[in-house]
Amino acid sequence: MPRPVKCRRISCTPTAGCFRPRGIPVRQLEQVNLTLDELEAIRLADLEGIYQQDAAPRMNISRQTFGSIIVSAHRKIADALLNAKALHIWGGTCVRTELRRFKCRGCHHVWEVAHGTARPAGCPHCKKAAITCDDSDGGRDKRNVAVFGKGKSEGS
16 A cells, blocks of 8 residues: 655645647647646756755655656656647645745845745846845735645546
């Protein structure tokens, strides 16, 4: 009997829940489901360039589990891109971490970083070090915390 799935921490929420090839209605396409924890692994490893051994603790999982998640995510994304399938992003056994908001005094760019991570060295937009913590609610905003249910299994 397999071990129960450990709840994974995520820090991102997708702005769009579905991507599809242009010009084809989504109802005519096969669909691939990318879970929120797979999206978080893609964000940490591919977008932010964080090594697996450093990214895994941020998601509250082992390095080996992180590696399995990233392989699964890459396979699903490749399948959707190469075989013209719709890519839906939802589900997974995960909890959204609370975020700290930072603001650049130079370019006024605002971004969020998960609690428990180091303070950013500078603005990701203009690279200046003149940043301020922009937690106007004093870090008490619990709206950033949500638990997501388990999505469809791979075979469904």
